[in-house]
Amino acid sequence: MSKAKKPENRVWNPACECLPRKDLEALQVKRLKKVVKTAWEKVPYYRKKMEAAGVAPQDIRSLADLSKLPFTTKDDLRGCFPYRAFAVPMEEVVRIHASSGTTGQATVVGYTKRDMATWSELMARLQTAAGMTKRDIVQIAFGYGFFTGGLGHHYGVETVGAAVLPVSSGKSERQIQIMKDYGSTVLICTPSYGMYLAELIGQLGVRSDLKLRLGLFGGEAWTDAMRQALQKHLGVFATDNYGLSEVMGPGVSCECVEQHGLHIAEDHFLPELIDPATGAPGADGAAGGELVFTTLTKEAIPVVRYRTRDLCHFLPGDCPCGRTGRRMSKVSARSDDMLIIRGVNVYPQQIEEALLSIEGVAPHYQIVVSREGALDELEVLVEISEGIFFDQMWKQQEMKQKIEHQLETSLAVHAKVRLVEPGSTPRSEGKAVRVIDQRKKG
């Protein structure tokens, strides 16, 4: 398959996406005042929280006043289950989504007709930024349903005017058959599923039958090393995009064809970085700060200072694409994913970055954490590229030591490496399960 080609830079809505910063900030202040007033008047939960914090809508006069407002957490939204965070009567709600609720009560979000129009526009911006045009045939392999990934992208593709194949997730051989039969040019899914499909395409020997040129990957945190692997093995130009259902869904920020940071749709979402431990604004430490969003235009469920638990940096300087929306780095870690190994903080993305920097390591791995007596043990199962090493013990040993050294350098904690046969770690059809933490069994 041909090498990933950089698409031409196109902007869906230059009037909004390339707005001078001064005008953008004036717009943000105007919208912020309105959203705080609405939250106060229509959602008792917000009024109670603001009253407890001693702040009222008239105290919000500039962007700097934002820090006076209390945070909203996932637990707060869960506590409003199902509809108590809604600011409009149900007759104005046209769509409901919910987070998976794997760790407790689901969080429920709603959209008015205008929210749906905004979301579709933001998805069209995202997809255009990634290089999609109306000539594309777009295969959506994200799950449809309550998860916002599938239907969010679906409406975006229709807004762009490309042809959407609403395949949904799973049935991997069928996915590839559809790519082949329908001539899909764009694939939308999680990066881990993209990697799995690339492997399967290789095994089926159908690479040359496919027309894929772009991959839009989101739904989980991934590294630049994984981007390189996806571009090489899937033959697509790979971009990242970011969002979360509590804030809207995908479309909150997206990479342009420069592949250098994700432009935040700042006319709709006001971003902040805070210190995850203290909540102090402006933090941008080694692992980055925690991203916090206030929605500026959402009607059905306005969100004030939502703590995403995602860590990232803001990138300085202008982007050659012409967009003025501030860029965030790829999410370097989710604070929920942080592992504490013998007192040291370790993020799965650090392990991925270290592994994929080594020639001969396949982009499939699994992390197992256990406890031996009082000590945490970190073991990484690493797949080695097909056909090498397994016949020669000394080469295996050398590879294992090399990976262990690389991990120890990056993580500042020792990890045991086990080399495993290609195809022996689990493959995911949605969000990958990279970490097995056996300490949680009690």
Ligand SMILES: [Zn+2]
């Ligand atoms: Zn750009």
